[in-house]
Amino acid sequence: MGKFIVFEGIDGAGKSTQAKLLGKWFEERGYEVVITKEPTDTAFGKLIRKLVLTGGDEGIIDGARISYEAEALLFAADRAEHVNKLIKPSLESGKVVISDRYFYSSLAYQWARGLDLDWLIDLNRFAIRPDLVILLDLPVKESMKRINDRSIENEFDRIFELQKKVRENYLKLVERFSEMKIVNAFEDVKTVHEQIVALVEALLT
Numbered sequence: 001m002g003k004f005i006v007f008e009g010i011d012g013a014g015k016s017t018q019a020k021l022l023g024k025w026f027e028e029r030g031y032e033v034v035i036t037k038e039p040t041d042t043a044f045g046k047l048i049r050k051l052v053l054t055g056g057d058e059g060i061i062d063g064a065r066i067s068y069e070a071e072a073l074l075f076a077a078d079r080a081e082h083v084n085k086l087i088k089p090s091l092e093s094g095k096v097v098i099s100d101r102y103f104y105s106s107l108a109y110q111w112a113r114g115l116d117l118d119w120l121i122d123l124n125r126f127a128i129r130p131d132l133v134i135l136l137d138l139p140v141k142e143s144m145k146r147i148n149d150r151s152i153e154n155e156f157d158r159i160f161e162l163q164k165k166v167r168e169n170y171l172k173l174v175e176r177f178s179e180m181k182i183v184n185a186f187e188d189v190k191t192v193h194e195q196i197v198a199l200v201e202a203l204l205t
């Protein structure tokens, strides 16, 4: 079995940058690496981008925005495909899988929407537990600054209060899921990478 590592954190925390750097680190050590993300680029991921993330008219069905429950189910459906078609087979062939977001995103974000945490955990019970979840933690003010330097991509990015709640939720989830480790993402890219490598080395020994 390979190793399964997940990056989590609010938008702008540096997940994709750090996922790439860690992928390179593994490759330099002879591992075969799969870097992936959620929402995925499959038909389900595209549906999520269309119905949930664009925020425009496409997410309106029969005059109302799609419900938060439907939103959670779409993310879970996308994840079921991700687990069964990519994550499990890759791990079984001994590869290192690095995912930018996983079910912890559903717990942190959809819980922030007001859904019940235990229902969300049950809904995602099919999703195999990673060996390590790196929570890139950052004050929301700083993440908003970073996001504003990029283009603002979706509704979640825009709402300060929601981001604050999501960050708090992530920190609460650390108490519930022992595989989650907090890394201070306020530091520069190299320092953050070094902290991550230390966690990964501990996992490999």
Ligand code: TYD
Residues within 6 Å of the ligand: 011, 038, 039, 053, 075, 101, 102, 103, 105, 106, 107, 109, 110, 153, 154, 156, 157
């Ligand atoms: P993001 O990482 O921004 O993807 P992309 O840049 O490819 O659009 O993820 C999109 C948003 O979806 C992000 O704000 C977090 C949110 N999200 C959830 O609310 N629940 C989930 O289960 C996942 C995976 C993401």
